[in-house]
Amino acid sequence: MNEAKLHEFMGKLVGDMGGAAMLASVILGEELGFYRAMADGKPLTSDELATKTKCNPRLVREWLSAQAASGYVEYADGKFKLPPEQAMALANEDSPVYVAGGAVVLAAMFFDKEKIINAFRGNGGLPWGDHHTCLFSGTEKFFRPGYKANLVASWLPALEGVVPKLQGGAKVADIGCGHGASTVIMAQAFPKSHFEGFDYHAPSIETAKQRAADAGVTDRVSFTKADAKSYAGKDYDLVCFFDCLHDMGDPVGAARHAFEALKPGGTVLLVEPFANDKLEQNINPVGRMFYAASTFICTPNSLSQEVGLGLGAQAGEARLRGVFTEAGFKNFRRATETPFNLVLEARK
Numbered sequence: 377m378n379e380a381k382l383h384e385f386m387g388k389l390v391g392d393m394g395g396a397a398m399l400a401s402v403i404l405g406e407e408l409g410f411y412r413a414m415a416d417g418k419p420l421t422s423d424e425l426a427t428k429t430k431c432n433p434r435l436v437r438e439w440l441s442a443q444a445a446s447g448y449v450e451y452a453d454g455k456f457k458l459p460p461e462q463a464m465a466l467a468n469e470d471s472p473v474y475v476a477g478g479a480v481v482l483a484a485m486f487f488d489k490e491k492i493i494n495a496f497r498g499n500g501g502l503p504w505g506d507h508h509t510c511l512f513s514g515t516e517k518f519f520r521p522g523y524k525a526n527l528v529a530s531w532l533p534a535l536e537g538v539v540p541k542l543q544g545g546a547k548v549a550d551i552g553c554g555h556g557a558s559t560v561i562m563a564q565a566f567p568k569s570h571f572e573g574f575d576y577h578a579p580s581i582e583t584a585k586q587r588a589a590d591a592g593v594t595d596r597v598s599f600t601k602a603d604a605k606s607y608a609g610k611d612y613d614l615v616c617f618f619d620c621l622h623d624m625g626d627p628v629g630a631a632r633h634a635f636e637a638l639k640p641g642g643t644v645l646l647v648e649p650f651a652n653d654k655l656e657q658n659i660n661p662v663g664r665m666f667y668a669a670s671t672f673i674c675t676p677n678s679l680s681q682e683v684g685l686g687l688g689a690q691a692g693e694a695r696l697r698g699v700f701t702e703a704g705f706k707n708f709r710r711a712t713e714t715p716f717n718l719v720l721e722a723r724k
């Protein structure tokens with residue numbers, strides 16, 4: 377045993393345990409409005425934050441102390457301050473780097489521990505809808521800022537000839553749409569087009585309908601509960617899969633159904649978590665987070681469905697290309713990427 381290596385690993389574990397504890401603190405800060413109350417960047421005492429947010433002063437002081445020890449807030453002369461960079465990540469839901477939603481997603485992994493243990497000891501399956509509801513709200517919160525920042529500005533323009541079609545009036549399907557964040561963002565940008573969101577999880581479809589109503593886009597958006605292999609729509613110019621194909625039991629079947637539902641000349645937009653093709657290339661902070669979440673959420677969901685391919689959230693471009701080639705697509709390419717997303721285009 378190498379004692380220096382042991383100390384190094386213990387240091388890493390202490391850091392990880394602190395990180396996990398801080399994610400619970402982030403959820404509190406988000407729900408109780410602490411970050412928003414500090415978003416102006418003005419230094420304040422813990423009592424002032426407690427008054428501003430109508431929360432217990434002693435608990436607020438403890439929460440702020442943990443935030444200071446983590447570098448989430450700065451502490452000097454008895455006052456705490458949220459720096460502008462941290463405010464972008466934790467206080468502003470419209471910022472492209474808002475990540476507080478991620479903490480809500482990861483909470484589901486703790487809430488659902490017993491269910492996932494049963495899945496490990498059983499057939500591996502745990503359906504999306506059997507998770508704690510924080511998974512559904514957290515997924516929307518976590519993914520929406522990325523879609524808001526990238527979808528209209530760079531992902532759709534990276535597809536061949538799609539934006540002019542959307543501007544003129546196109547028919548679009550959003551498969552596995554969840555709470556409809558991507559569907560609503562596209563509908564707001566392209567008022568002449570029609571958008572149909574499908575998801576097999578009924579409560580998510582109900583929330584998506586509410587989101588469309590709140591955004592005032594119900595004239596061009598509909599949401600229907602349907603599996604990725606059985607929705608009835610046809611003649612789509614664009615079929616989208618946002619962070620959901622790898623969750624499906626039969627991604628080849630879903631891609632084949634998209635092939636049949638597309639108009640001639642139509643396009644599939646496939647957005648998947650960023651990954652390289654081999655595990656050795658994914659041994660990094662992004663791979664670490666996605667593999668861990670995939671163990672609890674994505675892979676068990678896939679294993680709970682027909683075929684149960686279990687692609688996992690780190691499938692990588694080569695395996696995804698294989699899925700689309702098997703489904704009949706002749707053209708498949710990486711249109712663009714972000715540190716968190718592969719953005720792929722498939723055409724007949």
Ligand SMILES: C[S@@+](CC[C@H](N)C(=O)[O-])C[C@H]1O[C@@H](n2cnc3c(N)ncnc32)[C@H](O)[C@@H]1O
Nearest residue numbers: 504519552553554575576577603604618620624
């Ligand atoms: C990680 S969430 C992504 C949701 C949404 N696309 C987003 O980006 O916010 C995966 C979604 O895929 C849906 N899903 C999983 N398997 C499905 C299937 N076979 N057919 C339709 N939807 C499915 C789940 O219900 C869930 O809403």
